[in-house]
Amino acid sequence: MKVVIDRELCQGHGRCFSIAPSIFDFDELGNGVVIGDGSLDENTVEMARLAQANCPEHAIFIEE
Amino acid sequence: MTDKPRVQDFATDWDHTDEQWVADPYPIWEELRQRCPVAHTERYEGGWFPVTHEGVCAVARDTVNFSSRSVVVGNGRPTEEDLPAPIGLAPPITSDPPFHQIARRLILPAFAPGPINALEPMIRSLCVELLDQVDGQQIVNGGTQYAQYISPGVIRQMLGFPPEDIEKFLEIVHIVLEGVDHPYEDRVIEFLPIEEYFTKQIEDHLANPRDDLTSYLLGVEFEGATLPPEVVAGMMILVLVAGIDTTWSAIGSSLWHLASHPSDLERLVNEPEIMGLAVEEFLRFYAPVTMARLVKEDMDYLGCPMKQDDWVLLGFPAANRDPAAFKDADQFIIDRAENRHVAFGLGIHRCAGSNLARLELRVAIEEFIKRFPRFELADPQAVTWAAGQVRGPRNLPIKILP
Numbered sequence: 001m002k003v004v005i006d007r008e009l010c011q012g013h014g015r016c017f018s019i020a021p022s023i024f025d026f027d028e029l030g031n032g033v034v035i036g037d038g039s040l041d042e043n044t045v046e047m048a049r050l051a052q053a054n055c056p057e058h059a060i061f062i063e064e
Numbered sequence: 065m066t067d068k069p070r071v072q073d074f075a076t077d078w079d080h081t082d083e084q085w086v087a088d089p090y091p092i093w094e095e096l097r098q099r100c101p102v103a104h105t106e107r108y109e110g111g112w113f114p115v116t117h118e119g120v121c122a123v124a125r126d127t128v129n130f131s132s133r134s135v136v137v138g139n140g141r142p143t144e145e146d147l148p149a150p151i152g153l154a155p156p157i158t159s160d161p162p163f164h165q166i167a168r169r170l171i172l173p174a175f176a177p178g179p180i181n182a183l184e185p186m187i188r189s190l191c192v193e194l195l196d197q198v199d200g201q202q203i204v205n206g207g208t209q210y211a212q213y214i215s216p217g218v219i220r221q222m223l224g225f226p227p228e229d230i231e232k233f234l235e236i237v238h239i240v241l242e243g244v245d246h247p248y249e250d251r252v253i254e255f256l257p258i259e260e261y262f263t264k265q266i267e268d269h270l271a272n273p274r275d276d277l278t279s280y281l282l283g284v285e286f287e288g289a290t291l292p293p294e295v296v297a298g299m300m301i302l303v304l305v306a307g308i309d310t311t312w313s314a315i316g317s318s319l320w321h322l323a324s325h326p327s328d329l330e331r332l333v334n335e336p337e338i339m340g341l342a343v344e345e346f347l348r349f350y351a352p353v354t355m356a357r358l359v360k361e362d363m364d365y366l367g368c369p370m371k372q373d374d375w376v377l378l379g380f381p382a383a384n385r386d387p388a389a390f391k392d393a394d395q396f397i398i399d400r401a402e403n404r405h406v407a408f409g410l411g412i413h414r415c416a417g418s419n420l421a422r423l424e425l426r427v428a429i430e431e432f433i434k435r436f437p438r439f440e441l442a443d444p445q446a447v448t449w450a451a452g453q454v455r456g457p458r459n460l461p462i463k464i465l466p
Binding site (some may be wrong): 003011012013014015016017026027028029030050053054055057 | 169172173175176177178280340344401403404405406408410411412416418419422
């Protein structure tokens with residue numbers, strides 16, 4: 001499983017990197033970025049899903 | 065307030081400055097949501113008010129059909145002579161694409177988490193100083209002695225303006241946000257001292273550049289040239305206006321909630337680890353900011369016959385209470401984990417200062433409950449709420465308990 005952020009949709013609300021700082025970081029504009037290749041395991045998938053559920057722009061996608 | 069007629073029916077004659085709305089808008093929105101998801105008014109020369117999460121989000125994201133030339137509902141409309149289109153008065157909040165993106169790109173780095181998080185010690189010491197001044201009082205005014213001074217202090221330091229100008233800041237914010245129903249010609253005159261003040265600050269910073277936001281904006285380059293001073297002045301107006309009574313209102317509403325919900329206060333004192341979740345729930349439940357758009361051309365939208373230059377009041381606070389979007393929307397749940405609130409708006413105009421606002425809100429509440437772990441409203445009837453598009457308590461007497 002893998003998490004991605006749609007850079008067109010992201011508006012920099014900052015919810016993802018606050019909720020799951022081990023999965024997401026921010027760029028120089030404050031927009032969310034995925035750390036590394038975004039691979040998720042059973043320990044991280046729940047945090048990624050929580051970030052997804054809190055993104056006001058629906059910009060986070062989890063690929064099965 | 066002026067002596068305009070009281071609202072009898074908010075579905076056909078809404079007015080966000082009506083006494084009933086100012087005192088408690090939530091039941092009004094709840095009723096509208098059930099019988100009329102987009103309310104209309106002939107006031108302010110015509111406007112609409114979508115009350116559902118879906119309607120608010122649709123308008124917020126639609127920059128094709130709606131303009132941000134003016135974002136504060138008032139009488140009259142800005143003309144092309146009043147505003148340098150497409151820049152607007154206070155870029156990027158009053159800008160439309162494509163200029164919006166340019167202005168936003170220039171301003172966002174200064175408000176990204178990196179530089180903003182570095183302000184935490186300054187914000188904390190500001191809060192501690194304010195608390196030192198009221199320590200020992202039985203009644204502390206959470207509005208006029210605490211919340212009101214935090215964001216002006218922070219913004220003043222960020223812009224690099226003189227400390228003695230705090231009262232002037234509050235006056236400027238009052239002029240801009242609480243005179244919404246003054247005639248447009250009066251507004252132009254009211255803005256003159258503000259323009260004069262910013263021009264003076266810009267001249268001083270051009271002569272003596274320093275490490276602050278004003279010098280950053282004056283120095284930032286776009287296509288090889290610095291920004292014209294009037295664009296910088298517009299951005300400074302935005303920072304000052306959008307950064308002060310908004311956050312002050314969020315801090316005030318959060319204190320009001322804790323003062324009237326002892327079990328939530330006790331939990332927050334005993335479980336500081338839920339503060340992050342609590343901040344988001346404060347923002348959802350008491351979202352302070354309502355924005356506005358202007359309809360670009362006559363059209364049917366959300367089932368309504370909208371006319372060019374009609375207002376659309378963008379009720380983010382109403383969207384945040386829509387049961388179609390939030391489970392138990394009318395319940396404040398201090399550790400709500402799934403919370404896709406829209407307190408900072410949506411789309412390209414997402415509040416540029418949201419990282420700063422969250423930081424101020426968190427630190428202000430942390431320091432207040434550390435100093436005063438037990439408190440309640442001294443007199444619930446004495447609490448007053450701001451009228452207009454920014455909602456929060458102004459007079460907030462709090463009784464400190466042993």
